[in-house]
Amino acid sequence: MADRAVYHVMPYGNGWTLNLVGKDEDKGELGAWDHKDLAVARAKELAQAAPLGQVVVHGEDGKIQDEFTYGADPRNIPG
Numbered sequence: 001m002a003d004r005a006v007y008h009v010m011p012y013g014n015g016w017t018l019n020l021v022g023k024d025e026d027k028g029e030l031g032a033w034d035h036k037d038l039a040v041a042r043a044k045e046l047a048q049a050a051p052l053g054q055v056v057v058h059g060e061d062g063k064i065q066d067e068f069t070y071g072a073d074p075r076n077i078p079g
Helices: 036-049
Strands: 005-012 015-021 026-033 052-058 064-071
Touching (some): 005 036, 026 036, 036 064
Parallel strands (some): 005 052
Antiparallel strands (some): 015 026, 052 064
């Protein structure tokens, strides 16, 4: 089973940063953008290319606003 690649779009200074977070550690920053929509678009591209990818979008307050999951999710959760 492939590990889930989780990409977090988060506020950083006057812009937005994209971080890949692994199962056991922070994999690091993948880039920074002036506009949130550009960071989200790049995160979605990367997550869709992974066998199992997820995008977690944070608001300016740091709270999670939205999530997108791509690939065959191994969890079997009804609903």
